[in-house]
Amino acid sequence: MNEILSGAKKFSGRLSVPGDKSISHRALMFSAVARGTSVIRGLSGGRDVASTTGCLRSLGVEISAGEPDTVTVRGVGKNGLRRPVGELDAGNSGTTIRLLSGILAGQDFPTRISGDRYLCQRPMGRIIEPLERMGARISAQAGGKPPLTIDGGGLEGIRYSLPVASAQVKSCVLLAGLYARGRTTVAEKVASRDHTERLLSLFGVEVRKAGLEVSLEGGAELEAAEVRVPGDPSSAAFFAAAAAILSGGEVRIDNLCLNPTRAAFFEVLEKMGASVKRMNERSQAGEPVADLLVGSGKLTGCRVDGAILPSLIDEVPVLAVVASQAEGLTRICEASELRVKETDRLKAVHENLTRMGAVVRELPDGLEIEGPVRLKGARLESYGDHRIAMAFAVAALAAEGETLIEDAGCADISFPGFFPLLRELSGLAR
Ligand code: S3P
Numbered sequence: 001m002n003e004i005l006s007g008a009k010k011f012s013g014r015l016s017v018p019g020d021k022s023i024s025h026r027a028l029m030f031s032a033v034a035r036g037t038s039v040i041r042g043l044s045g046g047r048d049v050a051s052t053t054g055c056l057r058s059l060g061v062e063i064s065a066g067e068p069d070t071v072t073v074r075g076v077g078k079n080g081l082r083r084p085v086g087e088l089d090a091g092n093s094g095t096t097i098r099l100l101s102g103i104l105a106g107q108d109f110p111t112r113i114s115g116d117r118y119l120c121q122r123p124m125g126r127i128i129e130p131l132e133r134m135g136a137r138i139s140a141q142a143g144g145k146p147p148l149t150i151d152g153g154g155l156e157g158i159r160y161s162l163p164v165a166s167a168q169v170k171s172c173v174l175l176a177g178l179y180a181r182g183r184t185t186v187a188e189k190v191a192s193r194d195h196t197e198r199l200l201s202l203f204g205v206e207v208r209k210a211g212l213e214v215s216l217e218g219g220a221e222l223e224a225a226e227v228r229v230p231g232d233p234s235s236a237a238f239f240a241a242a243a244a245i246l247s248g249g250e251v252r253i254d255n256l257c258l259n260p261t262r263a264a265f266f267e268v269l270e271k272m273g274a275s276v277k278r279m280n281e282r283s284q285a286g287e288p289v290a291d292l293l294v295g296s297g298k299l300t301g302c303r304v305d306g307a308i309l310p311s312l313i314d315e316v317p318v319l320a321v322v323a324s325q326a327e328g329l330t331r332i333c334e335a336s337e338l339r340v341k342e343t344d345r346l347k348a349v350h351e352n353l354t355r356m357g358a359v360v361r362e363l364p365d366g367l368e369i370e371g372p373v374r375l376k377g378a379r380l381e382s383y384g385d386h387r388i389a390m391a392f393a394v395a396a397l398a399a400e401g402e403t404l405i406e407d408a409g410c411a412d413i414s415f416p417g418f419f420p421l422l423r424e425l426s427g428l429a430r
Contacts, residue, residue, distance in 0.1 A: 001409035002223045003389075003419055005375070005396035008426035011249040015421060017236045019044040019069060019229035020257045021414050022167070023285065025052045025095045026175075027174075027227040029103060030203045031073035032061040033081065036224030043229055045069060046414040051091035055100055055113070056086040058338075075224050079179065083109035087147065089113040092342060092384075094412050095168055098127050099145060099196075101173035105136035105152040106179025113303035114147035117385050118342055118345050124148055127172045130160045133342035134176055134184075148207040157218050164337065165310045167192035167261075170214070177216055178205070185215035190307040193261040198286040202227065230257035232316045234416045237265050238390045239425065240294040241318045245325040245398050249296040251425065257287050264311035265319060266292065268304060271324055273297040299326035301371065306334045313337060316367075317391035320349045323369040324358040325398055333366035342413075343383035352380045352392050356399060377401030386413035393419065397426055 019042035029052065031038035043049060053071075055061050060082030062074040074080075081103075090096035097113055101124075103112045114120065125144030132138060137151040146199055157180040160173050170186045174196055177184025189212070197207045197214055204223040208215050234254045241247035258266070258278065270276040277296040282289050301323060304312070312319065314337055323330035338345040350362040355378040357369040377399045382389035389408045396403035409416040423429070 003405045003408035009398040012145045012244040013425040014252040016254045019230045023229045027198045028052050032056045034075035034076050034222035034224045035077050038224040039226050041228045043069050045416050048093035048413050051093045052096045055088045076339050088113040092116050095208045098168035098172050102175030104150045104177045105131045110151045112149045118165045120146050126169050130173045147344045149381045151171045155180035161187045162187040165190050165192045171196040174262050180218040183354045188212045192310045202286050204301035227285050230284050233262050239403040241322050242394045245295045258290050259287050261311050264308050265315035273299040280423040301326045301328035301330035303331050317349050317387050321395045324371045326371045336365040342385040348383045348388045375399035377403040379404045382407045386410045
């Protein structure tokens with residue numbers, strides 16, 4: 001499905017966004033292997049999270065939908081999963097395949113897990129290596145790509161230093177650690193999102209943190225919990241960005257997860273000159289939550305690298321769009337992880353911004369953008385990547401003339417209803 005958008009004269013309103021995708025995946029998986037029945041409210045309705053639901057059902061877990069965005073999960077206990085018939089399908093979801101592989105490595109039956117053509121191009125060596133060190137036997141396609149065949153059981157705890165900053169790898173090893181003998185420790189060089197640690201605690205697992213190290217004991221059991229998933233900051237980022245770059249823009253986004261390992265995009269936006277206010281700060285599901293007010297301002301370029309990157313890694317495409325509207329140079333480096341996301345996001349952003357007339361250079365590990373430039377409407381590709389489709393929908397609002405985004409339906413992967421909501425706030429006809 002293609003989307004056509006034109007420049008917006010306004011951008012304002014109050015909204016909420018779907019439940020956080022990372023927390024939704026974890027809430028489903030932890031509920032599935034917990035003892036007792038869990039209720040999850042505010043679950044993301046995106047296709048990625050539906051892939052996790054589908055895999056868990058194939059593993060014998062009963063998941064029933066109730067009110068909108070609410071599900072009840074009948075936990076089967078840590079060792080109650082059933083051998084699935086056929087292959088598990090993780091769809092487009094890296095979090096599904098990487099986290100679930102940690103759990104599958106602990107099972108005494110073999111499984112095969114695969115995904116769509118984009119997921120089948122993504123590197124899984126980063127989870128295969130530690131899982132094999134723990135004792136699992138895993139086979140993959142050339143280059144460590146899916147489908148994966150996992151022959152698990154008999155795991156031993158390890159101490160693992162993450163070679164790349166990745167919450168998916170950290171979480172995979174910790175989940176396998178729940179099934180291992182002895183203690184499992186993961187050490188990071190820079191902090192990645194810590195939803196696994198927070199949510200495991202909510203499910204009654206003792207998780208020890210010491211600086212950038214996190215450990216747990218094998219044999220720990222999970223107990224059912226009630227989880228209210230807060231709004232996804234990565235989905236909110238598109239609306240915050242549009243408000244920041246469009247003259248007179250202002251949005252209020254309710255009930256957002258503002259975990260410091262996720263919320264750096266809003267800090268950078270404020271540093272660039274947008275107005276950003278947090279209201280009603282509170283805690284929900286062990287996560288810091290607030291309502292956020294974002295308004296336009298005179299923006300200046302900035303430098304983004306180092307330890308802050310993991311906390312805004314999924315927001316880099318829309319940050320690059322914001323940078324095209326900011327005065328001076330924005331330099332984003334040490335971001336080569338973006339090359340192995342749903343698509344090569346550095347290449348995709350460079351290509352699309354160039355087509356819109358921005359001044360942008362692709363670096364081996366990042367992007368340089370010089371602004372401000374009046375963007376021109378263009379024909380763009382989403383590359384099947386939800387965040388590329390949504391980032392360039394925001395760019396389209398700031399452009400002169402019409403922009404066509406090919407295959408924009410992939411926004412549903414994390415944000416069903418994104419385009420109607422964007423149109424509503426910008427006063428554009430459907
Ligand atoms: C995620 C971790 C990040 C992020 C992804 C979701 C998670 O990936 O990009 O969208 O839920 O743990 P990496 O672990 O590969 O950095």
